[in-house]
Amino acid sequence: MNLYSAMTASRGQTGAELDFRSDTVTRPCSGMRAAMAGAAVGDDVFGDDPTALKLEAEMARLLGKQAAVFLPSGSQANLCAALSHCGRGEEIIVGRGYRLYADEAKGASVLGGIGFEALPIDEGGALDPEAIEAAVQPDDPHQAISRLLALENTVSGRAIPLPRLQDCARAASRHGLSVHLDGARLFNAAAALGCSVGDLAAVADSVTVCLSKGLGAPMGSVLAGDARTMARARRNRKLLGGGMRQIGIVAAAGLYALAHNVDRLPDDHRKAERLAHMLAVLPQGTCGWKVSQATNMVFVTPPSGQHARLAAHLAERGILAGGSPSLRLVMHKDIDEAAVSTLGQALLDFAQTLA
Ligand SMILES: Cc1ncc(COP(=O)(O)O)c(C=O)c1O
Known part of the structure; x- marks a missing residue:
């Protein structure tokens, strides 16, 4: 079961405000809404939207x-990147x-006829530069042509240090590959590193x-x-149906997010650390709990067979979480x-029921 099929419930079902499923669930604050309402707009497909151009x-x-x-989204930005680098x-x-x-x-395979060579990632979420070099296909008509290395940072919250990214990129460029970085949460990575x-x-x-994750905008991603x-x-965005019109309204939310919501990201990392600290008292190990934290994410694995009960326990308390x-x-x-404390206490209470 993946993250999305394993959500405990939806906010609509429960009316809950203790929503830990993702940093995509944030709602625009009144300042952001005012910036959106006042945004100068034009037709972006014509290159006329001043606020989108500014963003x-x-x-x-x-x-x-x-x-x-x-x-419009990170998925479309990654897909546009894949289609723009590869044939x-x-x-x-x-x-x-x-x-x-x-x-x-x-999507890159479905829409672009592009193949993938997927490599294992290590505990920190990073690729091994030697494995990258070994995965580059020889110049042989039996093989696809290696064209792009796709990196990610953060990876499930884990910030990959710059020297490791540089080693991976160097491994790719030694073989003439381009490099794309999925930095959906790049500002979290930068804050952590x-x-x-x-x-x-x-x-x-x-x-x-x-812009729509920890930065708190209602939608939007940028490919640079x-x-x-x-x-x-830009051509591929149009091809994919992502050419938009008066998008200054949402670009203004992105500009507001850059001005107001970047410097506060370390607060999210500190809240995640505090939750992990609260949970450090749980018996950890092979038959016990497993708790890990990185940047703004905490992963909690209950003892075997307890996941469904734990998810129900949280849902009863109006706490939304995802993953299995x-x-x-x-x-x-x-x-x-206060929400962090409520969640921590709910998890500790559940652990008590197993004692
Ligand atoms: C690392 C990463 N890349 C890309 C995306 C896709 O973003 P979107 O949901 O805007 O399509 C996500 C979404 O969670 C993500 O976590």
């Missing part, structure tokens, strides 16, 4: 790239658990960043890269300290 320029600047394209019969080397390979319906998003983006030719690749991405066999508990701007 794209700002993201390109932050990420150290020549150009950027605003898209039919070409191949992407990617981590087996990475979103582009595992959770985007193999103490570097800038530009430092991390520098390893890649193109990078996806989502060199001018030629972004021109192709591990519950994924995600901190975000609409979760306050």
